[in-house]
Amino acid sequence: MKNYKTRVLLVEDEDVARKTLSFYLNTIFDEVVVACDGQEASNIFKKDFDENKTFDLVLTDLKMPNKDGISMIDDIRELVPNQRFIIVSAHKNEDDLLKLINLRVLGYFVKPLNIDNMMEMLKKAKEEVLADNAALNTHEVLITLNKRYTYDTKTDKLYNQESIVKLSKKELDILKVLIDNLGEVVPVEKFKQDVWNDINTNDSAFRTVMKRLKDKVKDDDFIISHKGYGYIIEKQLKK
Template identity: 30%
Template sequence: MIDYILLEKYSKDINVLFVEDDEDIRKETSELLEDIFQKNITIAVDGQDGFTKYMKYHEENNKYFDLVITDICMPKIDGVELTKLIKKENIEQKLIILSAHNESEYLMELVNVGISQFILKPIEFNSFIDIIYKISKEIYHINSEESEELSSTVNLSSNLYWDKDNSQLVQDSAKIKLTKKEFLLIALLLKSPEKTYSNDEIVIHLWKDDLDKSPDISNLKNVISRLRKKVPLLNIENIYSFGYRINVIN
């Protein structure tokens, strides 16, 4: 079953180009897409119009659409040619093809071009939502990773941040001196801030080079206690009986 709360999270910032020449299908499908993608939809009435709007969007925004959804059989430029033109411009472009059953002769060619998904017409709602959910989740994580790569800092509070380029904790423009264990702990927790790391995972990571020792949860608690005293603004959250995660400011 689709988690619609997650679907909203994944899809809300995705920009979509929808290309369809049939007026009735275009109207019905665009209304559904606007509900999902919060009106971040550009509509094109044929392949030529679609490619023109695709390039115009790139020129005006210095980026491509996150997702293109296109019919196959269209005047001027069909969906196969449109797909080839778009892929020539942006090999990474996510594309969904709307296909009638009698258009199967095109499908192998489109697979070779590198489309993301097929949706058969007439569109079946549950299948359509399932595909949109999966590709929206994929685009969301790609965009999140790119944003993290572009950002050189992770904000931990209004006056505290992690300098990713130099692997350094900074508060009020001053670098905070960390012990090896404190550094390893922060770096691990910030690797995936949304994740709660188990006590065992953290202990193994912090003491992986101390083969002659047998650390346990008490050793980890001591490290965290000292770090909290050293940096009160650092919000390391204890998830009772499981482990720890670090809270960041988005």
């Protein structure tokens, strides 16, 4: 979309690397916000999140003072589980790679950087961002769940009128399963498979998370239980 402004958060503690990366990022993306360590980045991301602003990409080092890259990524994924990341590090550490396997990491670059490869990856990342944004614009972005609650499919945020409802990753995953199957009764087994990746997950584990989620929407609970079958969010009729 021509009017869509791409945003990147750059997290790098080394001055020279930060200036170099910032220069190249600014040649591709519309806005580049810079943080000097993981703690500052977590604070910036949280502040923007609370103001309903998101980053299309986070480019980060791993070994940094105050808070390392892995811990920062964990903070960010609590807010935006599907956040995109590109990693830049002085070393390709096997333990770090294992931790990053299940994250949305588009690339892992080792310093000193190969600028050509980096630029190619950044351009591909921007293409993905714009493609995703175009796809979102062909679908309903805000889903009305009832008179009080709405769900933003672009940012994966649940709103109680104007306020964001803070959800854990598991709570959000359950909600997304329900929204992906809007108007249909979702069996408990599907939640176990899609959220825990294990159909044999203990019933009490599922019930605990579902109860926490329902407690958070108790002002006007839109999750309906069909005893012996599963759960459903009814489709709202458009007026």
